[in-house]
Amino acid sequence: MLIHPADNVEVREDGHKYAIKPLKKGKNVIKYGNPIGHATADIAVGEHVHTHNLATNLSGKLGYTYDPVELHREHHPSPTFMGYQREDGRVGIRNEIWIINTVGCVNKIAEQLARRTGAKHFPHPFGCSQLGEDQETTQLILKGMVNHPNAGGVLVLGLGCENNNIEVFKKVLGSRDDRRVKFLNTQDVEDEIGEGIRLIKELQAYAASFQRVELPLSKLAIGLKCGGSDAFSGITANPLVGRFCDAFTAMGGSCVLTEVPEMFGAEHLLMQRCVDEATFEKTVALINDFKDYYTRHNQVVYENPSPGNKAGGITTLEEKSLGCIQKGGLAPVVDVLTYGDTVRKPGLSLLNGPGNDMVAVTNLLAAGCHMILFTTGRGTPLGTGVPTVKIATNPHLAAKKAGWIDFDASTGNLEQLQEYLLSVANGAQTKNEQYGYEEISIFKDGVTL
Secondary structure: OOOOOOOOEEEOOOOOEEEOOOEOOOOEEEEOOEEEEEEOOOEOOOOEEOOOOEEOOOOOOOOOOOOOOOOOOOOOOOOEEEEEEOOOOOEEOOOEEEEEEOOHHHHHHHHHHHHHHOOEEOOOOOOOOEOHHHHHHHHHHHHHHHOOOOEEEEEEEEOOOOOOOHHHHHHHHOOOOOOOEEEEEHHHOOOHHHHHHHHHHHHHHHHOOOOOEEEEHHHOEEEEEEOOOOOOHHHHHHHHHHHHHHHHHHOOOEEEEOOHHHHOOOHHHHHOOEOOHHHHHHHHHHHHHHHHHHHHOOOOOOOOOOHHHHHOOOOOHHHHHHHHHHHHOOOOEEEEEOOOOOOOOOEEEEEOOOOOHHHHHHHHHHOOOOEEEEEEOOOOOOOOOOOEEEEEOOHHHHHHOOOOOOEEHHHOOHHHHHHHHHHHHOOOOOHHHHOOOOOOOOOOOOOEO
């Protein structure tokens, strides 16, 4: 399969690359119409091109110039779905009760309360013994979860002695509806389980006041993520999601692309689509700040792909990135978000954060995404607190892991994908919801006491 007319390699059924032209040592290898590295030895026509004879071109930070392409912006009417209209004007596709703990010490109490009441809980190890930006990041991620419109009610569960204690966290949260958000410091009561159940029953009664009503689908924010990728991620699943992103943003919806290190080597294509120079400068800072994070820890910026990616045929970070960003289609880049930000604008936003699957889905959750489209070529059961739609790159994976996979992208059928996602918005459960694969992981960069 030749992906782009300018390519000098083709992809075969095993997902690996083979030269279609003689490649001299040092010559760029072209895939997706862009360089994915250079040949480290002479490569003959038909020869396998992989880690033994291909290396990245990436190094440190780069300089960039704003050179926008002409953006073709279509506008389409938005279909409707049956969702929950919140009192603050936002909408939800679920009406659940969430338990958000301020500190990891109460994880098991949250688990017991969830088991007895049907609420969701999200264990994590943080909220105490953190300093500076790490504590702030924990607080901002938890704040985004407390405010998420898929939660009809939230119990904030604390211990009492932690750095991120409830009184401190209330200042981070700011204004809130006390009917929707309740607080419990477990050190303050004799029977924390009984008191937690009582508060959750109050939250359930409040959430029951909301019923599904007809709302524009364009009110939703959709997160875009890939993990357990193979060479077909950039050929089937990611381009299909990209076509969905183009159609969804054209009707006024919001999509969010994250995994900053998996933009390295393809960032210039995103920068060309920034709607203005201010957004371009934010994108440059997003890329270069993450490279600084790598070098601050004495790591090279191209320490990727993973062993599983390489087994699936992906050789360099450029190759992985050029496939990864296809989830954003050709939509205009309208905003750049970081920890604590929620989606603000219709169109495609870029979200700060690593490629790590658990951290990335958590960041998308905290940014207010109602569901996440998660493409995968090798398979993963991972999900988070919102519907996490697993989209397989190939029919073999879809059949083999039917308990993980929600949609097979190998058909390339956009209409079927849109119909399925509408059913999820209307309440159909994804596999991660059915089996309770709902996890979070909060980004950490500094000292723990």
